[in-house]
Every structure is written in structure tokens, then in C-alpha cells.
Amino acid sequence: MVHCYKLNGYNIVLDTCSGSVHSVDEVAYDIIEMYKTHSAEEITEFVLDKYKDQPDVTADEVKECLNDVAELEKQGKLYSEDVYENLAIDFKNNSNVVKAMCLHVAHTCNLNCSYCFASQGKYQGDRALMSFEVGKQAFDFLIANSGTRKNLEVDFFGGEPLMNWEVVKQLVEYARSVEKQHNKNFRFTLTTNGVLLDDEIIDYLNKEMCNVVLSLDGRQSIHDHFRKYYNGKGSYEDIVPKFQRLVEKRGGKDYYMRGTFTHNNVDFTEDIFHMADLGFKELSMEPVVCAPGDPYALTEADLPKLFEQYEKLAVEMIKRKKAGNGFTFYHYMIDLTEGPCIYKRITGCGSGTEYMAVTPWGELYPCHQFVGDPKYSLGDVWKGVTNKAAQDEFRSCNAYARPECKDCWAKLYCSGGCAANSYHATGKISGVYEYGCELFKKRMECAVMIKVAEADQ
Amino acid sequence: MSRIKTIETRDMNKSVKTGGCGECQTSCQSACKTSCGVANQKCENANK
Numbered sequence: 001m002v003h004c005y006k007l008n009g010y011n012i013v014l015d016t017c018s019g020s021v022h023s024v025d026e027v028a029y030d031i032i033e034m035y036k037t038h039s040a041e042e043i044t045e046f047v048l049d050k051y052k053d054q055p056d057v058t059a060d061e062v063k064e065c066l067n068d069v070a071e072l073e074k075q076g077k078l079y080s081e082d083v084y085e086n087l088a089i090d091f092k093n094n095s096n097v098v099k100a101m102c103l104h105v106a107h108t109c110n111l112n113c114s115y116c117f118a119s120q121g122k123y124q125g126d127r128a129l130m131s132f133e134v135g136k137q138a139f140d141f142l143i144a145n146s147g148t149r150k151n152l153e154v155d156f157f158g159g160e161p162l163m164n165w166e167v168v169k170q171l172v173e174y175a176r177s178v179e180k181q182h183n184k185n186f187r188f189t190l191t192t193n194g195v196l197l198d199d200e201i202i203d204y205l206n207k208e209m210c211n212v213v214l215s216l217d218g219r220q221s222i223h224d225h226f227r228k229y230y231n232g233k234g235s236y237e238d239i240v241p242k243f244q245r246l247v248e249k250r251g252g253k254d255y256y257m258r259g260t261f262t263h264n265n266v267d268f269t270e271d272i273f274h275m276a277d278l279g280f281k282e283l284s285m286e287p288v289v290c291a292p293g294d295p296y297a298l299t300e301a302d303l304p305k306l307f308e309q310y311e312k313l314a315v316e317m318i319k320r321k322k323a324g325n326g327f328t329f330y331h332y333m334i335d336l337t338e339g340p341c342i343y344k345r346i347t348g349c350g351s352g353t354e355y356m357a358v359t360p361w362g363e364l365y366p367c368h369q370f371v372g373d374p375k376y377s378l379g380d381v382w383k384g385v386t387n388k389a390a391q392d393e394f395r396s397c398n399a400y401a402r403p404e405c406k407d408c409w410a411k412l413y414c415s416g417g418c419a420a421n422s423y424h425a426t427g428k429i430s431g432v433y434e435y436g437c438e439l440f441k442k443r444m445e446c447a448v449m450i451k452v453a454e455a456d457q
Numbered sequence: 458m459s460r461i462k463t464i465e466t467r468d469m470n471k472s473v474k475t476g477g478c479g480e481c482q483t484s485c486q487s488a489c490k491t492s493c494g495v496a497n498q499k500c501e502n503a504n505k
Contacts, residue, residue: 021464028460061460068458076470077463084473091477100483117491151480151501187482191490213490258489286491330489333497336466340498341476345469349493355483367485412469413496415484421492436492444496455464 002079003409004033007449008315010456014448016409018080021336022072023452027057031065036079040066084412088346088398092353098145099152100350102357102368103138105130105167106159110195112230115262115296117289121159123372128360129164134381135171138358141381143182155189157357157368162196172208189213191258193227194239202246210254214243217259218271218285225264226296244279255282256330262288262296266305269313276320276327284330287439289369289424298435307442314446318453334413334447345399348415352378352394366394369420393429394419404432410441467500478502 001016011029013022024032027047034043044062051057072078107128109121121127139154146152154175156168168190175186190205191213205212216239217223224234247255257280261268268285275283287306290297298306313329320326349355352366359371362381370376379386397419399411417433417440425433480501484493 017469019466019469021466023462023464025460065460068461071458072461072463080470083470087473095479097479099479102485149479151482153483284489286489289491331494331497335497335499336464338500339467340481340495340500341467341472341502342469343472343477343479344481344495344498344500349484349495351485354479355485368490414493415495416493418491418493440492440494443494447496452464455462 001082001407001409002032004029005445007311007445008318008453010449010452012445012448012452013078014409015078015080016412017082017084018076018078019336019412020072020077020080021448021452022078023455027051027062028065028069031062031069032078035066035069084342084346085400087342088400089396091343092347092395092398095354096145097147097149098142098354098356099149100154100355101138101142102155102157102355103130103135103171104158104357104359104368104371105135105156105161105171106164107360108163109158109160109193110163110229111160111193111235112228113226115226115260115288115290115294117369118159118371123359125372130167130358130360132167132170132174134358134360134362135167136174137362137381139171139175139178141384143178143184145384146184150183151185151187153187153189155191157191160193160195161190162192162201165196165201169204176208187211191215193235194242195235197239197242197246199245202242202249205246206250206253212246212250212255213258213284214246214255215259216240216243216257216275216280217261218265218268219274222265222271223259226260226262240278247280256284257282258330259283259285260288261285262290263298263302264296266298266302267309268306269309269316272313272329273316276325281327282330283327287436289421291424300435303435303438306439310439310442310446314450318450322457331443332447332450334444334451336448336451342412345412345415348397348399349418351397351419352376352391366390367420369418370423397429401430402432404434408437408441410437410444413444414440475504476500476502478504 003014011024047062187210189211190209193215220236223236227235257275357365357368364378365371399416405411419429421433421436422431423429
């Protein structure tokens, strides 16, 4: 399967199953599009007629290009066959390893953001803080179920995890004290709204967390519209200087400024540029997760505008990089040469199997987005996974699980998509969140275009 | 190939044999927490 598209002056051909990317001229673009459905004579006739005003497009040239296409097909770099479906099923069935946890250390928050998917950190339940004992058991559960995997990831999440800071530190210290004896390497992430950051916390985070995710929605008016204290005051003025201090002291370690955009700011690139202008260089901006009827939900009418925004972002990123003031955007950080293997590309995010969320009470859920939904309660950190039927549902999620994905060129980039998005959009995890697919495909087109542009320089 | 420039990419077919170690980052642990993208994850297999 090939996907041909034009963007920012480039003609790009993606060969889905080999992962090959080709940057081609107009003639080759037409030839590749027609190659599988037309004879060589038909293609030659069409091309010679279409480009009759271009003296370099001769019958010999067309023949040479047809030969090049045939050679690429022979090398497995064009029209390559999809031979991976059974790998996805076998790989997930044969793996019982847990390697990552989203640890909900605080089901409470000091902000009252009305768009919060976690209902102000409570996840439709009671406010709670995780105790050290529950957290320790979660680490023991992870170590015991991680098989031979060395790299284990734990994200301190909430609500607002800094509201349970002492327990976060105790858990990091516990994990560090046992990782060597179990031949593990813990990688910690903490996601925060920034309100409680101070120098002591910043220094500790910069020492222990391999990544921090800092919530900022961009321009002050946009950020403060949702990200408010309980008294109604916006949080922008308080948190931006703290985030700047954290990043300044971070010494080059990973971080993400992570924003959410809604129907209220479909011009979200302005918010990304604002973050970049504040001095932040590792940026992420995600579409809001909410019910379709919510006033800030993205609409069908927003979609073409969002496409424009993603393209504008990609073009601006190329320009800024050339000017020496570039920044990264999470979804455009595609790594064509050192990126994921085919197993990663077909087996999905691992929610419910190798990745789980743990509540303050030690319950296990497939991921943070399912927390509080009794149907998807998997078990707990003492007994492990007891709801095998629910886990099997997640085990069956992969790039081939949904018939709608069969002919989609992007399936090896999204691996079938987010189960939570599918569930919220269709009522089942095996459904397809089409709106999300459209955004994802546009992001991938832009990400690959940036790579093509870089190769062109 | 005067009209086609092939960008260097990882050979997916070859990775059937060399991949699958599982040491890479879980995709939702990085930044998004709301969508599944695997293409931007870095491979951590030293023997690929």
C-alpha cells in the first residue's frame, strides 16, 4: 500500500509496510499513482500528454522512471506486501510482561479546570492521596511482573501529584533502593500543573525524573480560561516563571510543555509559538478529550482549520530551525532511521497489558483514561489482574484489530489508535475514533514532510 | 533515479527478525496521554 500526498511543495510517497519514504517529482508522482492500475503504455501516453510543454519529459524519461519504480518494488520499497498481521496477535498473546505504570498518587487537584477529563482529579470518585504502602506494593507488583525487561517506567500522575510530594519522594527512594538487585532501571516521569513547584522540588525532579510534563495551554487568555484556581483566578502568572526556572535548571534533560487545545482555540499554533517564545523548546499540544456535546468540544467544522494549523506549524518549525531557534513538537518527532521496530508499530500502546494505571487505593485499570469505570477495573496491586476478560479485550487491540484500519496507510504509525478515544467515541475499545484518525493522519503527513524537507537541505 | 529520491528509513521487514525486545518507552508515558502514536518512539534495542 502506498500513500501519495503533496505538502509544502513536496510530492511525498509513503510505502506503508516497508516504512519507506520517497520524495519525488511531479512525473514520478503520477507514475507511482497509476502504476498498479494502468499499463505502461497507458501511463506513458498520459504523462506525455500532461507534460507536453516540458521538453525534458520524453518517452525515454518516462520509461526510465517506470524502470525505477519497478526496481523499488523489487527491493520491497514500493507496494510492499502487508505480512505482519499474525505477528501482532502472536506477539501480544505471548507476552505477559508489565513494564510501565501510571501511578495516580493524588486524586485531587489545586486547580479547577472545567475541561479536565479526570473531573478535577477525582476521576468521578472521591478525593484521595496514595499512601506509601500502596505505592510500594505497586512497585513490587511492577517488578514482579516485568520479566526480563530492564527499563521500567513510572509516571507520577494525578490529579496533581505534587499534592502528595512526600510520598512521591519516598517511592522514588524505595524504587532506587531495589532496582539494582532486580536488574531494573526505573525511568520516572511526573506530570504537573506547576502550582506547587519550588526550588527544592525543581532540583529533585531534575535529578530523578527522566522526563517532566508541564501543563501549559499557551497564551495567557487561553490558559487562564480553563486552568483556574477554585477562586476563579487563572494560574498562568504563577506557573510560567516556575516552569521557566525548572527548564533553565534542567540541564538538557527531557521535558514537555504540554497543552490542550479546544474549540475555543482552533488557532492553537499561536499557543505553541507563544510557548516557544517563552523559551520552551520541547512542546506538545493535544486535542481536548471530552463529550461531543461539551461547549468546548472540537467540531466537524473545526477540522479543516486544524489541518491548516498543523501544516502551518510544520512550515514554521522548518523556518525556525533554519534560523537557529527551532523547537520540537511531540507528534512531529518521527524517527525514520532509529524509530520503532515492526512489533512496536503493530501492537499498540500496551494499555491493559504492559501498561496500567494504579489508583490511590491500589486498583489496576488499563490506563489513566479508564480509571473509575467499573467495567474496566482489572484487579489490584496485591492480587494482580483478576478481570482477565477485560484484559483480553485490550490484548486483542493492535493495528489489525479494526476492519476500518485495514486499508489505512497510517496504521503502522498509530498502531490502531487510542483505545480510550475509541471507547469514548463509539462505546467500545475496538471502535474507531474517526475524528482523531483524521488529525493523526495530518500530523503524520506533516512529520514526514519535515523529514523530507530536512533531507532536501 | 533522477525523479525519485528515497529517504533513509528503518527496514520494517528486517525488524521482524531483530525487533521485539520491548525495552522502548510505552507510548503514552511521554507527553500525550490522549492519543496513540508509536512512530515517534525511539528504538532502544542495542542489537538491532
